[in-house]
Amino acid sequence: MGSIKDKVAIIGMGCTRFGERWDASGQDLIIEAVKEALEDANVEIKDIDAAWLGVCFPRISLGLTGMPLSTALKLPFLPVTHVENLCATGTEAIRAAAYAIAAGTCEIALVVGVEKLKDLGYSGVPEVVSDDWCSKFYFSTIGPPGAFAQMATRYFAKYEIPPVKGKEILAKISVKSHEAGALNPKAHLRRRITIEEALKAPIIAWPLGLYDCCGVSDGAAAAILVPAEKAKEYREDPIYIKALQVAVSSGEELLYNWDGVHVESTVRAAQRAYREAGIKNPRKQLDLLELHDCFSITELVTYEDIGVSPRGRAGEDVMSGLFDLKGEIPCQSDGGLKCFGHPIGASGIRMMYEIYKQLQGKAGERQKQGRCELGLTHNLGGYPFRAIAAICILGAHRG
């Protein structure tokens, strides 16, 4: 089996402020992110060979195909590919570009993820109208909060955690992310919250409350990729892709004997990513985590799914502060989906943006102290029982 390890490097990244960007169209956001990425990489738009555009809901203000990207940037009739994999879109777009670079068919690749959710007209993500894998004819009246909330119901029941205690653990996760978000000028939500506020918040889908759910935001993020052996020609401190793995559900979870308290796609993607990157002990070897905290329960379960926390005991690690901004393995040091926001197509790339800046020592007040060489991003689309997990491991050094 092949490996992407140390074949591709990121030499530039950009990220817009995420939030309710009433001021910006989809194309405005693309330009904002790409501008920063080009300056960071010290390359010009004419140097780009090929581009990938990650958008989950093109029908909201962006449009089908790669044309929203090529027409915004006036790319000269380049190959531009539209990529979508629900919330894992961003990482999937990076993966497509990385493979093109590794195949030697492309010298400099541009990847942009963008979403204009706030043009939808109602809160939350769009209603899915007609899908074969989650058809409205068969599924319950489901929405993302409800789908993930069920995992919390199961988790509390299986590990015999009284819901009151369970909600405290979930609250701590969000409080922790808000600490980081408060320090991040690009984040959507920048206010600290307390455990009490989280516990008293209105219920969205029991047992998840307002502060257990990430916000809905607009934003864009961009990355410029080159072959690893050429990276040092562009900058002193390129960041190397150590692993890129995607796992897509077989559909068996909802039909067979899934236990309701883990996301199988994450487990499989993580196992393959560690094999690809040569990581034997993630808890000891990983320095930073950017996990898909669409809901606090997702983050809790993901600690276990990526093999960092033991099964059923991630709550102990949460409460001990292991994942705090000042902890040993900071998780969501930029605020995560929870605070930075979740413009779906951009999120996977925004996660890499934070790891990228951290590994380069450029995270300012939020900079991890001590060893900072290896970071993992986890990007999850779909529902816990029908998911797409995309994992990327980034490293500061080649080899």
Place this chain on the structure above:
Amino acid sequence: MANYDEDAITMAVEAGMECILCSGVNREAIDGVYFASTSPTFKERSCAEIVATALDLRPDIYIADFTNTTKAGTTALLSAYNAVKAGSAQNILVCASECRSRIAKCGSSYEALFGDAAASVLIGRGDVVAEIKAFHSISYDFPDFWRTYRDDYERAWEDRFIREEAYLKFIPEAISAVLKKAELRPEDISRVCYPALFPREYMTIATNLGFKADQLQPSMLDTIGDTGSAWPIIMLIAALEEARPGDRILMASYGNGSDTILFEVTDGVERIRGKAKSVKSQIESKRYLDNYGKYLVFCEAIHVERGRRAEDTSLTPLTEQWRRRRAILAFVGTKCKKCGLPQFPPQKVCANPDCNAWDAMEPYRFSEKKGTLFSFTEDYLAFCYVPPAIYGIVDFDGGGRWIMDITDVEPGMCKVGMRVRPTFRRKVVDHERGIIIYSWKVTPRLAD
């Protein structure tokens, strides 16, 4: 009253399912479905056929929709009898089902009186529960209750006129005729069942005919209400639930005349005793709706803000509904012939990762399977006509699982491990486009 996601069709399916399971008759052997209602969901599109599809019956059967009068239930029953007697059919399922609360105008006396219910009987040959010994039908175009094609709500003439000229005349006329045909006297009858349109005259009819008070089957007017075409049949079923072999039961309907039928109970009544959810247990399992505003919402009597999230049903692929009707309407999935795993929705590739066989499936009916709640949530964001949307994953007895809406529950009622059973309900209602999608949910009500 019915829940917001019920209607005449869903209740007919519920009653019909009970009836089929109670009878022990194979669904393949049912030759027809007669559906009777004065409150059918569709003016055009056979409700009987929706019921037949939901019950997973053969396509080569007789279906008919009887409507327009509260006598329609018994007329359907007699028509089924005539078809079986003529040899055109071996078995016909009759479902009389009403959602009358929705045709009672706010503030009308009917708002307090009308009720929602369904009754189902299987008419056939062979090992019967009761034999039809005699019957008599009379019809009059009496101006008591009506609705034109433009009317949403029940219209009625003066109470006293209806009571004196119709109610007190038609039922006695029909009952007398049957007693004469059967050469029986009032004291030969164990139970007499007819609707109590007027409580006092309900007693008077019996007295005038020579029946004693204890022969009169309780009308359940104050527990169920005026349930239209279903009413006399529900009373008949309640009587059968207590009947002994040899009992004679007289059932009379009211509406544009009367159908009266004389039944003689056989030994067969012991065979089915306790097999179906009794009238009594259903009344006992009721919950109260103590909020008039909510009542109006359930009856669709007021415009309710659905929010923009509900507007997005622009593409309801009815082609998909046709193609997958057995899955959507009958809750039939597949079972892998190789590993035995039941699966819903129907699969062509087995979901068991240790099997994954291709094209090794046979049909598997989930509608009969009870289950246990594996997970659930109470969702205040997802669209629901009566929020929160409560749903979860159900593990079915015998294998298989699926994610289902949970109905007949309120926040705080669900628990992991709770027992539930499938129930046929309205799933999507889009009055803009005239689309009503039926499918299956689960309920804990009478699930054990």
